[in-house]
Amino acid sequence: MGKDRTKQRRSLLMAAIVLSAAITGACSKSSAPTDNTLRVAFGSNGSDGQKVWDMAAAKFKTDNPGWNVEFQVQNDDLYETVGLQNLLTSGKAPDVYFEWAGARLANKVKDGYAADITDAIKTSGVADEFDAGAFGTTSVDGKVYMVPFTSDVTNVIWYNKDTFTKLGLTPPTTWAEFLDVCAKLKAAGTTPLAVGNKDLWVAGNWIGHLISRSSGESVYDQVLSKKMPMNSPEFVKGLSYLVDLQKNGYVNKSANTIPDNEGYNLYFQGGAAMLPIGSWIVGIALSDAPTMNMGWFNLPAIDGGAGDQTSIMGVTTGYIVNGKSTKQDKALEFLKDAFTAEMVQSWNDAGFTPVAKGSASTTRDALTQSMIDLLGSGAPIVAPPDTGYDLKxxxxxxxxxxxxxxxxxxxxxxxxxxxxxxxxx
Amino acid sequence: MKPTSKFGVLVLVAPAVLIYGFAVVAPFVGTLGLSLTRWNGFNLPEFAGAANFSRAFHDKIFISSFGHVTFYIVATLFVEVLFGLILSGFLSSHRFMGFPRVALFIPVMLPMVVIAVLWGAVFNPDYGVLNAAMGSLGFEGMQKVWLGDPKLALPAICLVSGWIFSGFYMAIFNAAFARLPTDVIESARLDGAGEFRVFWRIKVPMIRQVTSVAILLCITGGIQGFDLFYVMTNGGPYNTTEVPTTYMVKSVFRDMEIGYGSALSVLLTVVGLVVAIVFRTVQKSRQTEVEY
Incomplete structure (x- = not known):
């Protein structure tokens, strides 16, 4: 009987140990992989973009028998906030990952998650796919940490050409002309500007650009880098230009309650004549409002503004080789495959405008090309508050x-x- | 059957204790630990002592978020619990009310995010149903930017919450009324009491315990409220509908201040516990009636 009791206790003890081990094992972090799988992380590029990545992966696997490419794709918003963070600290951290140039890139460098690829891009041949100046915005303290993917204009003012023609309006070049155009549109019963600012970044980019034009790029940068107070007189003056638009009712009343896409729809459906937003609207318009006759003008010049009145608000995105990855050579080889001249055409066909050179025969939509031309005009590029600086x-x-x-x-x-x-x- | 071995009992309860430990205790202890650090999710956490808590006590947005959630709770006590009680009383005293009961309960079964998106469209100032209806009825002057006006956004969310949960409380009160002894109610009617009087003077006092539970559910649910706020206004305009949960999520997932966000969640837990304890204490001190 005593032996049976002891046996029973041992069995129960073993069961408890096995159960505890199973639970703790399930909760423990898996060890770092030492496999031949290259992990690439990014926010969703849509099905067309994914096809291009698949082509790059196929070429990489052909050139590297025994290797595999695993894409870690997440919803854009999730990726930008906590998604990438979780991936980088997980047991299967990406070897290559998408990021925005600016403060986010600098933070990754500081935290050791961005490899210094200054020399490696030359030896691997990645640099051959780009113009010499392409790595300027993807460098920190003179060292290259990111392979550029796209450069997006994040704020110009799109307008409905038909409405402008009907009312005899021309794109304004100065702030006074801009207010005049707004007044004429309102008098004609049309809301001048559509803004979907529920998530705050839309007007943030647009008016941030306006403030930089008024206060000067240096003050703008210093304030957002916490080197000057945000209530500096220069910023107060810059923001006061918005009062003209608010007092006269030139922006849709719903601006702060509708998200960006509803702002686009308001513009597409004729509810407003102008839309201050970035170059990505071209792809959206092609699918959602293909018959719309759109034009654009850069933010009108502020009379007496301290900034460069031709400045462009824009951001560079790109791919970082994880500083903690043991597969950095393979990561660069993969990025070279993704941005060859042939692949640039595929990216263009998928609605992207890579920074990589492409071939002489590369074809693009006219509005998309005009955005690329604007970025290449030599005007100073101002970083948007949300992707260029600390989110707080x-x-x-x-x-x-x-x-x-x-x-x-x-x-x-x-x-x-x-x-x-x-x-x- | 009596247990023959304490060890055996321990082993048998171990799975439940372990699951509870990993699912509840460990995350709570972990959050408590993180609340004492500065951590962006990448580097090693730095010990910060009580700095996060001190900051929270001086954070105007966080403090005002408790004012907003208090407003929400008080408002929903009326539009959810009281309205649910009135609906239940009305529907239980009339015949052929099966369909309205089901119709009023349907919103409870819909996903909250779907409801929030739909009501967002109703309140949309440009093409929303509400402003359009007002326009067509000749009340153009009353058209508003419902979710963009600091004075209207929070009441609008409370209204939607009432639309959803009044049906839920109605169902709870229906069940409670169905259990009431009919002899007391019949006696009251024979004594000449009208339906209104029977409802307020007989039925409602007899389900006091159920009402207390409904109030507790409404209060604790209000403290945890997140999805409606997140989808309809995301705390806006300018933090005027910010509640502790939305602010906590922004601190952790937008600002990457995991230590600070953890401190906020610890404080929210403490507030929730204090409210529940106070409520239970008050409830027990008044527990003199016969329960049904």
Whole structure:
């Protein structure tokens, strides 16, 4: 009997140990992989973009027998926030991952998640696929940490050519002309500007650009880099230009309540004549409003503004080789395969405009080409608050902009509150 | 059957204890630990002591978020619990009310995100049903930017919440009313009491315990409220509908301040526990009636 009891206890003890081990094992982190799989992470590029990646993966696998490519694809918003972070700290961290140039790239460098590829891009041949100056925005402290993918204009003002023609309007080049165009559109019963600013970045980019034109690029950069207070007189003056638009009702009243895509729809459906947004609207218009006759003009010049009045708001995206990856050579080889001249045409066909050179015969949509030409015009490029700087700084500024856009606070009050928020964090 | 061995009992309860430990205790202890650090999710966490808590106590947005959630809870006590009670009383005293009961319960079964998106479209100032209806009825002056006005956004969310959950509370009260002894109600009617009086003076007092549970559910559910706020306004305009949960999510997932977000979640848990304990204490001190 005593032996049976002992046996029973042992069995129960073993069962408990096995159960505990199973649970703790399930919760433990898997060890770093030492396989022949190259992991590539990015936010969704849509089915057309994925086809191009699949082509690059096929070439890589042909050139590297025994190797596999695994794509870690996430929803865009998830990827930008916590998704990439989780991937990088997981047991199957990506060897190559998508990122935005600017503060986000600098943070990855600081945290050791970006490999210094200054020399490697030359030895691997990746640099051959790009123009010499292409790596300027993907460098930190003179060292290259990112292979550029696209350069996007994040703010110009798109307009409905038919509406402008009907009312005898021409694209304005100065702020005074812009206000005049807005007044004429409103008098004709058309809302001048459509903005979907529920998530704050849309007006944040547009008015951020306006502030940089007024205050100068240096002040803009210093404020958003926390080297100057956000309620500096230069910023207050820059934001005061928005008051002209708000007081006269030139922006849709729903601006702060509708997301960006509803703002696009308002413009596409004729609910507004102009839309301040980036170059990505071209692809959306091609599918959602193919018959719309669209034109664009850069933000009109601010009379007496301290900034370069031809500046462009834009951002470079690209792919980083994980600084902690043991497969950095293979990662660069894969990136070279992804941005060859032949692949650039495939990217264009899929609606992307890679920075890589491409071939002489590369063909693009006229509006897309005009965006590329704008970026190549030599005008200074200003980084948007949300992707170029710390997100908390961007949020403080964007919230202030939304308050002025609704007329609930003066520029001074809104920026004082923004500065208080920054100081408290 | 009596247990023959304490060890055997321990082994048998071990799976439940382990699962509870890993699913509840460990995350809570982990969150508590993280709340004492500065961590962006990449580097090693740095010990920050009580700095995150100190910051939270001075964070105007976080403090005001409790004001917003209090408003939401008080408003939903009326539009969810009280309205659910009235609906239940009305429908239970009339025949052929099966269809309205089902219709009123349907919103409870729909995914919250779907409801939030649909109501977002209703409130849309450019092409929403509400403004369009007002326009066609000649009330153009009353057309509003419903979710963009700091004075209207929070009441609008409360209204949608009431639309969803009044049916839920109605179902709870229906079940409670169905259990009531009919002799008391019949006696009241024979004594000349009208339906209104029977409802407020007889039926409602007799289901006091159920009402208390409904109120507790409404309060604790309100403290945890997230999805409606996140989809309809995401805390906007300018943080005027920010509730602790939306602010917590922004701190962790947008600002990558995992230590600070953890401190906010610890504080929210403490507030929730305090509210529940106070509620239970008050409830127990008044527990003198016969339960049905």
């Amino acid at each position: 700084m961007a949020d403080a500024l964007n919230t202030a902009i939304s308050q002025v856009l609704d007329g609930v606070k003066t520029p001074q009050e809104a920026l004082d509150e923004a500065q208080a928020k920054i100081s408290a964090s």
